[in-house]
Amino acid sequence: MPETVGNFVSGEWTDSETGETFAVENPADPDDVVARFQQSNAADTERAIEAAAEATDEWAATPAPERGRILNTAAQQLESKKDELTETLVREEGKARPEASGEVQRAIDIFYYYAEKARDLGGDVKASSGSGTTLYTVGEPLGVAGLITPWNYPIAIPAWKLAPALVTGNTVVLKPASLAPTVAKELVEALDDAGLPDGVLNFVTGPGSEVGTAICTHEAVDAVSFTGSGQVGDVVYEQAAEDQKRVQLEMGGKNPTVVSESADVEEAAEIVGSGAFDVTGQACTATSRAIVHESVYDEFVDELVAYAEALSIGPGLEDNDMGPQVSASELDDTMTYIDVGKDEGASLETGGDALESGEYEDGYFVEPTVFSDVSSEMRIAQEEIFGPVVAVIPVSDFEESVAVANDTQYGLSASIVTQDLTEANRFVDEVEAGVVKVNEKTTGLELNVPFGGMKASSSETYREQGDAGLDFYTTTKTVYYNY
Known part of the structure; x- marks a missing residue:
């Protein structure tokens, strides 16, 4: 009997108010049901967003090295389960085993990378034109980040959005793609087991027309990061930009x-x-x-x-x-x-x-x-x-x-x-x-350098990964300190 997975809201796994679930099937054998997930609606999503909003102050006040420690612990847990995660990814998405194993390792490496970056978070000190004044900047979290991720890299892409969002002090509502949400659920469990406070990370599954739209339009969401098709990305941008949310889109390619x-x-x-x-x-x-x-x-x-x-x-x-x-x-x-x-x-x-x-x-x-x-x-x-x-x-x-x-x-x-x-x-x-x-193939990315496209491949607002991944999730405060 396949596992039925709930939504993760305020530190608890809960069922959708719809009472409906959907099956995630093995594309090599659709009779093999990997798991069942919640067919959530807008009200379910709103509860997750409200939980994230309630957790923002406490998480933003948590020292960055402590946030990094939680990411590091979660990475260790993922590493200990690498073979199991690889098999799950193959079963729900279809990749060949070496490809799936490489993707799982990528997610682990991303968590380790941003865990270390946590120790370097801070602003810049600049020379002031006046005496007795220190001039510096401080990076602060945006608040609630809504992450909408695709099925083709179902653990790596959630990881490269989650890690910089969390380490910079944002709370998160994650909507994974319905075709392959199982390994994303494993990221949530690893972070929860590592000691992430309740409400900091929330996980909601279901159709984009309900869950995605609620994330893009809710007034408590401060930033939306989306990877997927250009057609859907255009809708996400239009919805999220209406109340001037910060938006990051990575879309198609030819x-x-x-x-x-x-x-x-x-x-x-x-x-x-x-x-x-x-x-x-x-x-x-x-x-x-x-x-x-x-x-x-x-x-x-x-x-x-x-x-x-x-x-x-x-x-x-x-x-x-x-x-x-x-x-x-x-x-x-x-x-x-x-x-x-x-x-x-x-x-x-x-x-x-x-x-x-x-x-x-x-x-x-x-x-x-x-x-x-x-x-x-x-x-x-x-x-x-x-x-x-x-x-x-x-x-x-x-x-x-x-x-x-x-x-x-x-x-x-x-x-x-x-x-x-x-x-x-x-x-x-x-x-x-x-x-x-x-003299290299178009696929394959290093995690410590920016990634993003031009023209219709991207919103061309913010890049992902490396230091650029941190930039999207922070805003800058400039301090004039006259002593």
Whole structure:
């Protein structure tokens, strides 16, 4: 019998007033129910927000090193359960085991990182123009932070929002994605066991139309951090900005890797293939477009096809290279885009089929898919697919490759594979993306540097992770101290 998980409000696990729950299913085998969660409504969410508001003064007055100690203790607890957390993540989201293990470790590392940063929190001392005066700044918490997180990194993204919010003295209401909330619940339990005071962290599950809207519109919420689709992000921004909440949005991507004339083609194919097909392409930073110089184009397509066809597909707990998509609807969306690519005249080089028979009959599996002969105006080169599909676009020179890379509404992550230093440096300067990589895949992030996008990929207000993650959750007070 699967566990039924309550909402976490004021330090207690409670049922929704709706009396309704929803099931979280294993995408490799939907008959395997991981857990059941509360189908909460606006009233449930309001109670969580009020609990967070009541806890703000006490938590803000807690010394930052003590906040860091709680994060550190929670990280230790998560580390002791890493194998269990990894299996849970695979079961509810579908990632291959090594990918899930890496994500769990990422969450642990984030907690440790911000636990240490707690000792460095403070302001700056500046030189005053007058004698007998000390001039300095103080960083203070905003108050209540509403965090709305996605299903594709269901423990790492909640961790990288939670840790800086808590360590800077904010209280939190966390709404995880309904497709994969179980590992986020484990973060809450670890922090509670570590001694986080009641009301500082509250956890509410349910539909965005109820829970998300209540978070974005409630007058007691001071900041909203959202990661998800652009369509939902636009609604979040509109709702939260109405009463001038601080807002942070990270949304979609259509991330390019440029393969230059000088590139090692085999290496380039591995970089693109890993960026496109890891985590089943379900990453906002996944490589969706390979923009390839015509002199190496045919060779590159052959190498990328070979890479895709060598991948093993199946349940993540069985040590396959690529797991299923997270849900039937996500698989349907991917198959729709594959049909669009065919209809637009792109050449399907490999893949393109949903796997539905034999060992695949119960899950949401799709083959890694490569299209060639793609032009930049095609929908498969412009719209985010969020599945293991890559479009290979030929270009005649470096200038055209940058123009094609920038020819999209998105600007999240971009990379170039080249042995030409001039091209590498020009690409860094000219590409329109918040994350730029040279001779690396578009996926994968360091936790101690800012992360965020440009254009429709982000609100372009505040970055996440590193010191930038602390900036979003604090406001500055300037002190003139005449002694």
